[in-house]
Amino acid sequence: MTPGTTATRFLDPELLARVGSLELLARAVVEGFMSGLHRSPFTGFSTEFTEYRQYNAGDDLRYLDWRLLARTDRYFIKKYRADTNTQCHLLVDTSASMNYAHESSVTKLQYAQFLAASLAYLLNRQQDAVGLVAFADKVHTHVPARNRTGHMRTIFGNLSMLEAGGETHLAESLHQLAEILTRRGIVVIISDFYDQAERLQEAFQHLRFKGHDLVAFHVLDQNELDFNFSEPVLLLEDAETQEQMPVLPDVVMSGYRERMRQHVEDMRRCAAANHVDYEMLTTKQPLDFALFSFLSRRAGK
Amino acid sequence: MSFLTPLFFLGVAALAAPVLVHLVRRTRARRVQFPALVFVRQVPQRTIRRRTLHNLLLLLLRCLAILLIVIAFTRPFFSGGSAAKDNTAAGATVILIDNSLSMRREGMFAEAQRRAETALDDARNDEQIALVSFDKRYTVLNRFIADKNRVRLGISGLSAGWDGTDYEQALRGAESLLGEIETTGPKRIVMISDFQMPGWTAASATFKLSNNTQLTTLDVGGNNPPPNVAITNVEARGVVFGQKYLDNLVVHVSNFSDTPKDHIQVDFQINEQTVEKRDISLNSRGSRVVEFTGFNLNEGANRCTIDIVAGDFAPDNRFYFTLRRETPKQALIIEGASRGRSDSLHLQSALTTNDDLPFTFALKSAGSVDPASISDYALVVLNDAGPISSALADTLAKFVNAGGQMIVSTGPHTQAESFNASLQTIAPATLREAVQTKAGESVAITEVKFDHPIFEVFQESGRLAAANVIGYFRSEPRANTTVLARFEDGSPALVEGRTGKGRVLLFTSSLGPSWNDLPLTPLYLPFIHQMVRYAGTREENAWYGLGQTFTVGKRQEQAPPAIDTPGGARLSENRSTPDGDLLVTAREPGFYRLRYNSQPDFAAVNIDGAEGDFTKLNFAEFAAGVTGGAGSAEGAAANRNLSDEQVEGRQRVWWSLLLVALLLLLAESFLARRTKMVKMIG
Secondary structure (H helix, E strand, O other), X not given: OOOOOHHHHHOOHHHHOOOOOHHHHHHHHHOOOOOOOOOOOOOOOOOEEEEEEEOOOOOOHHHEOHHHHHHHOOOEEEEEEOOOOOEEEEEEEOOHHXXXXXXXXXXXXXXXXHHHHHHHHHHHHOOOEEEEEEEOOOEEEEEEEEOOOOHHHHHHXXXXXXXXXXXXXXXXXXXXXXXXXXXXXXXEEEEOOOOOHHHHHHHHHHHHHOOOEEEEEEEEOHHHHHOOOOOOOEEEEEOOOOOEEEEOHXXXXXXXXXXXXXXXXXXXXXXHHXXXXXXXXXXXXXXXXXXXXHHHHHHOO | OEEOOHHHXXXXXXXXXXXXXXXXXXXXXXXXXXXXXXXXXXXXXXXXXXXXXXXXXXXXXXXXXXXXXXXXXXXXXXXXXXXXXXXXXXXXXXXXXXXXXXXXXXXXXXXXXXXXXXXXXXXXXXXXXXXXXXXXXXXXEEEEEOOHHHHHHHHHOOOOOOOXXXXXXXXXXXXXXXXXXXXXXXXXEEEEEOOEHHHOOOOOOOOOOOOOEEEEEEEOOOOOOOOOEXXXXXXXXXXXXXXXXXXXEEEEEEEOOOOOEEEEEEEEEEOOEEEEEEEEEEOOOOEEEEEEOOOEOOOEEEEEEEEEEOOOOHHHHEEEEEEEEOOOEEEEEEEOOOOOOOOOHHHHHHHHOOOOOOEEEEEEEHHHOOHHHHHHXXXXXXXXXXXXXXXXXXXXHHHHHOOOEEEEEOOOOOOHHHHHHHHOOOOOEEEEEEEEOOOOOOEOEEOOOOOOOOOHHHOOOOHHHHOOEOEEEEEEEOOOEEEEEEEOOOOEXXXXXXXXXXXXXEEOXXXXXXXXXXXXXOOHHHHHHHHHHHHHOOOOOOOEEOOOEEEEOOOOOOOOOEEEOOOOOEOOOOOEOXXXXXXXXXXXXXXXXXXXXXXXXXXXXXXXXXXXXXXXXXXXXXXXXXXXXXXXXXXXXXXXXXXXXXXXXXXXXXXXXXXXXXXXXXXXXXXXXXXXXXXXXX
């Protein structure tokens, strides 16, 4: 499925913003995606019994049904339905800079929430355990990855309660999360990535060293790329530091665009160097585009 | 710097406009939260700073333009004193102080001295300063010195004089003085005066200051000159020979104010005794002539005064003059040997009908004249005397050379050869042939010099040409003689010549009716009288103007008399003519007493009547006249403190300010266009 269909229009972030429930939103977004295109990094066994099978040589004797052996003298291995195929943590940047929206009703944080909810729903639908981490200057929300009934509501509930605020220390937060997320899995980072590429590279390397598979969604408002203001003069205020700066947009526009382009390019290069699936999204882009991008990239994993 | 309309400084509030605009723009500048400020900050701020500078420059330009416009509306001007200090290099300054009569008004000269000292204080310590006082002349009191104390001493020692005012003369003198000094600094003239109109007239102005000379005028006369009535002139004949003064004594009285004056009493006194009083009225800016005649005069010099009671500026309310009644001198008429009726009958009759002639006449024939007695006479009339003896001719030559006066006429008895031989040394012309017109024809006397004293009375009537001349001598005037009248054919009719100290008038026709009908016309009497008066009278002024020089002769005494000034001081002047007569320059008004041993005499001196006109001169014309116009170089601008309006009007600083403001606004417009009218918040 590609963007541009009727479903895509339905997934317009601005329309989705009218949907009150993240769960409903996520379901609507994920509707139409057939199944997960990735496979779990583990052969997992959960405690939920599903069936027996005949013991074969080499099977782990821990799963041999000793009671059935004693009663029937036959060797059966108990099979349990796994809780998840993989563990996925959704890392949502809630720094103040994510609260930005220019000529749009959807802020970057909202977009991140929609995206995270959709991804959570998608992952949950394919039996992956989904966790949620929200951070700004530090990690302030952590929902461990689970694949249990009702876990999605926890995820959605936490997602919907996220509010933007605080400064971004993205690299530090990622380093912190690398220590917290001890089990290998997929780490989806949804952020505006206002940090130095070199520092982020170290953080990516840290996460990669811990065995995580990294996906980076670089969420920006279109105006962060264009720097297109109608006023001749603006008093720009840093959303995080409240520092103010008089700016003549027509004067600084070209310089700014160049630097922003360079930053995105640095991010892309940094991601590529660390085998991070990087996708830059603007808040005007449909969510299914993000999902499609995510799933297509995961297809080869 | 002063301001004519300082209230306009309230307009400075308009300066708030551009500031408010900037502030308003600032409040309108939307505050926008922006996440990627880090990248904005990385954009080189030079452009923004330059824009900021541009905008600040725009603000400054606008504020400055408004400020200049406001200042222009306040009509600023520079006062003279401060202007003197504007230049950085030490230069040369000539302080010109008017000490003319008009500066005698109460407190005026003290104010002039104070202003001079202020100008002196304002000058740099190393400024070369010259001090010059002026009226109709100028007097250099200090040549250029850098010693302010000496100049200050010179200023304090000055006082107002009695003479009139001549600004052009003073400026000429000052510039000439400035030409003597070499300096790299500015050259200035500070003129302190009451700037009255009579001192300078545009029509007669011929002098302009050079462009590198600054003129600063300091007015001490005030803006509203006081009204004044003055006696501006008295026309009188200084010497009379009869007891009664038969001519008209004409007194000119002028009202120099814009309001009419009534009941002005004119008091005529002779020797401090009132002769007659008149009560006159004067229109505004009007003049009136008052005439006196028929009054008696004592023998000798009579001190006469005309006073008016006007209660204003006193020095011009009195006019001094002398009327001298002298005893007529002896004159001799020499005629030819007559048979029967004298040829000099008409002449003799004409000369005895008037007792105001300077001579009493005796008539003798040429043959009966004792040459030795000629010296007893002051005038000899040789009336168609015919051939005369060589002894008489020699005596007459000596008489003329010694200062005697002669009137010579020809006629039927005159023979040219004999005439030329006898009188060749003294006659102003050589006679040629005698001309007799045809019967019924005559020639007229034409080409008359009416500006000569003899003929000036005929100037208006012109009737001298009415005389019919039937006989005359053609003649050839000698060198250095003057032909006063000619006949129709161009031949001289009346020739004047000087020999030695004397004078000879030659009439080439007859003074009797033989060759013309002049004695039968009304022209004869005034012609003869004028000729006799001219021949026999020494010019005597009834009065002298201040600054004029008059001679005081020895008369019959050994030495010139001592002279007392009107103030009572003994005159110490000792300039004299080659003949030993004293030359006296009139310095103060009143009667100079000439202390002759035999009988005291007097010389009257009066101020310039026009000096009583305190009307302000036209500064615009004055500035234009002496500096080359209002648009002349700044350095030549004439400032004055008399009238702020006039000073401001002359300087027109507002014009320059508006021009600069306009240029600033143009620059602002250009700059604003370049920066797309973007305003920077502070």
